[in-house]
Amino acid sequence: MTLKPNSYIPRLIDRTISRRLRGFGAVEIQGPKFCGKTWSSMAQGNSIVHLDDDGMRQMAQLDVTLALEGQSPHIIDEWQDVPKVWDAVRRAVDERGNEKGLFLLTGSSTVDKSKVSHSGAGRIASVSMRPMSLYESGRSSGAxxxxxxxxxxxxxxxxxxxxxxxxxxxxxxxxxxxxxxxxxxxxxxxxxxxxxxxxxxxxxxxxxxxxxxxxxxxxxxxxxxxxxxxxxxxxxxxxxxxxxxxxxxxxxxxxxxxxxxxxxxxxxxxxxxxxxxxxxxxxxxxxxxxxxxxxxxxxxxxxxxxxxxxxxxxxxxxxxxxxxxxxxxxxxxxxxxxxxxxxxxxxxxxxxxxxxxxxxxxxxxxxxxxxxxxxxxxxxxxxxxxxxxxxxxxxxxxxxxxxxxxxxxxxxxxxxxxxxxxxxxxxxxxx
Structure with a gap:
């Protein structure tokens, strides 16, 4: 059972996220604030930590592995607020034998790549999310x-x-x-x-x-x-x-x-x-x-x-x-x-x-x-x-x-x- 909100409106990107979870250890959902990244993650995730919360962010900065604890797929919301999360997720995927669908990361801004040591290639797939299309909001028939x-x-x-x-x-x-x-x-x-x-x-x-x-x-x-x-x-x-x-x-x-x-x-x-x-x-x-x-x-x-x-x-x-x-x-x-x-x-x-x-x-x-x-x-x-x-x-x-x-x-x-x-x-x- 996922964390899916009761009022969640399905998004076209949901299918792509699901596919990437089956093929990679972690999936990053990147896009602007307010576009629905967290809810789309919750529609497929089983646990979540919000790093835009001061207490959670300080906890992760003290010991980044604490941000990784939770039932898979585990959501790390606004991961870019603690950049070392990226390398920690990559290592966790490696340590678990490249198991699929372990983590969902959401990010509302890009991160200075000098703050991470690995690209995440082969372990973390990135998906771009945008605000809703007319079809998703019910204003287009999609015919x-x-x-x-x-x-x-x-x-x-x-x-x-x-x-x-x-x-x-x-x-x-x-x-x-x-x-x-x-x-x-x-x-x-x-x-x-x-x-x-x-x-x-x-x-x-x-x-x-x-x-x-x-x-x-x-x-x-x-x-x-x-x-x-x-x-x-x-x-x-x-x-x-x-x-x-x-x-x-x-x-x-x-x-x-x-x-x-x-x-x-x-x-x-x-x-x-x-x-x-x-x-x-x-x-x-x-x-x-x-x-x-x-x-x-x-x-x-x-x-x-x-x-x-x-x-x-x-x-x-x-x-x-x-x-x-x-x-x-x-x-x-x-x-x-x-x-x-x-x-x-x-x-x-x-x-x-x-x-x-x-x-x-x-x-x-x-x-x-x-x-x-x-x-x-x-x-x-x-x-x-x-x-x-x-x-x-x-x-x-x-x-x-x-x-x-x-x-x-x-x-x-x-x-x-x-x-x-x-x-x-x-x-x-x-x-």
Missing amino acids: ASLRNLFDGELTPAPVETDVRLLAKEICRGGWPASINCDDDLIGDVPAQYLNALFSVSAEKRGLDGDLARRLAVSLARNVGTSMTYQAMYCDVHESSTPKGVDPSHYQHSLAPYLTFFKDQYFVEEQRGWDAPVKAKSRVRSKPKRTFVDPSLPASLLSMTPERLLRETQVFGTLFEELCLRDVRVYCSALGTIPDAEVHYYGDADGLEVDIIVELPDGRWGAFEVKLSEEKVPAAERNLLRLRDKIARNPAARNASPSFLAVLVGKASFCRRTPNGVFVVPITELGA
């Missing part, structure tokens, strides 16, 4: 699964979509604590997350919380773009380009904050893609900085559902963030090792495609994201242009896409166009 799209399968059907619902879901986010909250409380959880990030976590890292917030607002204003350090610096300091400043100063002053955002699983990088595995664009393209949940940039920009409906350009940008979050969640749910990768495409000819999903076996599919069905023809042209461009590249081993699809907010049908492009409302997409 158009990502797995089926890779198999070229989609069942056409009429659908009902509601942009007001999407505006609410963007501002509410996928935080388990806010899934069923009243409409007037929709923005409370992301706002509390941000307050904790800037006033507590940033200061623990020795960073200026106010500067961190200003940088986050700058990223929210330019979400999904490849901002330069200079542009971010000018935003943060509310100035035009300073004269006589060494360009390296911009990166030197802001890099610790961007690293902090990544370490807290607050911001994720979306890297460029090209079909050839050795393509230079895979490493030379500037990454886009996106948020782990659309409610965070919405809160940073003081957006409410009603305001989003009036400001359609911002709505469209944050809708893309919503789609990106859900695609990432569904990719993790595929259970591949490593996870399917989520990129973007952009080239010197001005062709851009919003989301490229690439599986470890080389298969790939592409999504364009549009808020309304009226923009599907333009999105379809982009996708077909990408397909044809990759097909002409002799270095592309997997030249043909498994699927091309347009993710839409407002639509009447889930369908396939005469050119073979899927049109999928985000409220129909699933794993």
